Amino acid sequence: MMRLALELGAPHPDFLEEELTMRQVSEWVEFYHSEPWGYEAADTRNALLALVTASSQGAKARDGGPLRLEQFRIRPHVESETGSEYELANKIRAIFKIPREG
Secondary structure (H helix, E strand, O other): OHHHHHHHOOOOHHHHHHHOOHHHHHHHHHHHHHOOOOHHHHHHHHHHHHHHHHHHOOOOOOOOOOOOHHHHOOOOOOOOOOOHHHHHHHHHHHHHOOOOOO
8 A cells, every 4th residue: 555655645654544445455456466666666677777788788697598587687685695686786876876774
């Protein structure tokens, strides 16, 4: 509901409860599943663009295999502070000067 409130310009989901019926909320949920918006959708689009760009330049994964979309996603919370996913997120943060959360 927070994302829907944000997308609709409502100051808080409580305001939507007064304006939308449960049927309308269900329709919004269905619409989101068919045409996602917000952080995850933007992350997927940006990761796809980065993947295509890197692949077109002949880049390979660290293990020498093909690049994968997941290698280019940025997640706001990284579960483990070790491993390539965490390192990649830190590199991207450093390149774009994105402050670390938490």
